[in-house]
Amino acid sequence: MTEMIDPAHPAVGIQFAVGLCAAGATAEQLQYSLTQLPHSLTLKSGFIPERKVWVGAYNHALTEEVPRQLESVDSRHLRFALTALQMMEQDIRSYVAGFDSARLAVVLGTSTSGIADNEPRLQQYFQGQQGIAIDQKKQEMGYLAKAVQQYLGWRGPAYTISTACSSAAKAFAAGQRLINAGLADVVLVGGVDTLCQLTLNGFNSLESLSQDICQPCGQQRDGINIGEAAGLFLLSKRQAPVLLMSAGESMDAWHISAPHPEGRGAAQAMQMALQQAGLRPEQMGYLNLHGTATPQNDAMEIKAVRSVFQGYDIPLSSTKHQTGHCLGAAGAIEAYICSRVLQDQCWLPLHHSGVLDAELDDLNYVVSADLTQPIHYTMSNSFAFGGSNISLIFGTALK
Template sequence: MFQQSQHAGAVGIQFSASVSALGKTAQDVRYALTQTSSCLTQRDDLLLDQSCLVGAYHQDLTAIEIKADLQQIDSRNLRLAIHALQQIEAQIHDYTQAFPRHRLAIVVGTSTSGIADNEQALKAHFCGQSEQRIAHEKQEMNALAQGLQRYLNWDGIAYTISTACSSSAKAFAAGQRLLNADLADAVLVGGVDSLCKLTLNGFYSLESLSSGVCQPCGVRRDGINIGEAASLFLLSKRPSAVMLLASGESMDAWHISAPHPEGRGAQQAMQKALDAAGLLAEDIDYLNLHGTATPQNDAMEIKAVRQVFKHQPWLSSTKHQTGHCLGAAGAVEAFICQQVLQDQAWLPLHQAGEIDPELADQRYVEQPDIDQPIRYVMSNSFAFGGSNISLIFGRGDI
């Protein structure tokens, strides 16, 4: 028998993998987040008559073999997921082979699903080409969980969460609940989102895209960069080097596309996570901000941080390097937090531009190297409609 974590309900991250603009290995992630040159790339095929900076993953995915039962839902989104999964597939197979297939669950988050693969067909359809077939199956939200379940040949609970930018963070919370309710022996959680014209043009219409590399909490911040990523984790009750301790969720429902201006929902989510983990605010050593670089989001998040934390933990946003990965944002940032806890040697740099004087009273990470232990970290994800969640991760040997 294994020894349970001292934090009630904590679950272990047994294996993890992530692909994004940062790269595909833990070493890639550390290098990208501890230097100032940008990981974003210029694209001129996503907005009409205008280029934009995005967090793109550049490795070719066309060589991935798609089994016959997945071809109907084949998409770049699913291929990103499989590409990440293949890095840990053998370990997952070995770890789960003793469990019944119906006890192996999947909960993943996305906001785009396979819509990018249908954009040309939809354009043709709306231009009157009625013979053009649109494969709706690949853009259904549950195509991601369904595809991963078929790929792994599992038979347990499998579903997709789509709550915009909090989707994949909520997948962690849901997976933890399944384990603690004894509805599964292991749960694959995470999130995947791929670049598509729908989201780029949607944020452009909201005047929320940055004119350059985004500047979270910066004095000249003017919006976000969109990114793509796939980050997957196998959770179980067995302790591991890094544990998911707890989550805190709130719904402030202030506005369809704007957060509560005083950060009420964000503050509630962070405090609920602390309470669920049995921690005090001063126990948190590093806070990964949601940090989108929009004027309203950053202002409200720092207001919420001030309400919760009096000791000023180290904090930074990583979206100036990954782009905002939407439904995958919570998962890719969880992967970053996991690496920080494992390595105990570095923290992700905050953007290097001038900080807004009204937000400058915080302890932003300006140098990556650290000489103090990092025991507990928190990661924030806040979504349209006020769907908020904070995750707390900790070292398994505490």
């Protein structure tokens, strides 16, 4: 059957992609981590004064070289971004060689920026030490996209999106719009977030951090594990093995930090993504849940899934027990997972193995990593503070 694609939102091709997180530094490592039961998280001290905390730390090497023109914004955050970028830099430069540099855009998401590099100095300042200099540039939200643009030598639009946990997913939506509006020919999208004391202590004050490895939709779920990630994707109109089909967005603005209890905004985002892609719910082969493991988020998301899929037993899982909740980069690393699933066609990410909440256990959580038949479409959910919701759909081909 030929599906009708919304002409205002045609699919765009993912030409190249890289995803780095606690689960791995390569696609093979990521697949291994997401298809095995042992977790990838690390118990670390130094983030919260009174205790150690489980985090999704990226424990692999980062680039040691930062161009001179970027030294003023040098940070672990920038080096994480450049590490991911350099893994596909040669391919990107070859691909865009025939394009006008003014038509090459960068849209990235983040929530932490480079604040971790300033935190030791901020602590010294608040302890009363004199002559402490704080380099504000390192933690400005907008610097990330501009720095990457400067590194690449591009001259098109470049901006950073910061909408908490939906930031990176919204970069995909923005990139697709720039291309379809004729404002750019190629867009580098994705997100980068690094671990810092600010977010860990903030979520701790909300009593939202798990005491152990998080269990999305689990009977004993008690909160999140924060992680870090860098996920970058090159989008263009050209055909590619994996396509960004659509991005459905909504804003329910129910509460500053809590989602709408019935999942209305979440359901609307999923429905809009399906509508824009011209697809039916039963065509989705896999759903990557936002699945943070907080009581309210999981309960509302499962209600939303039930209302959208209405009896279709879609395979689904949350991968945050392996990656941590990567906040502003969560949408990027989970998009990378969905794209790899489509490209590899042999595996699905396992849901955690803990006991599920009896009120949420009626869905088709992935308990076997083996993909027994080809799938053509995957969906990834990202929901943020303030009711900022987005669902992305990826596909192997226009049907």
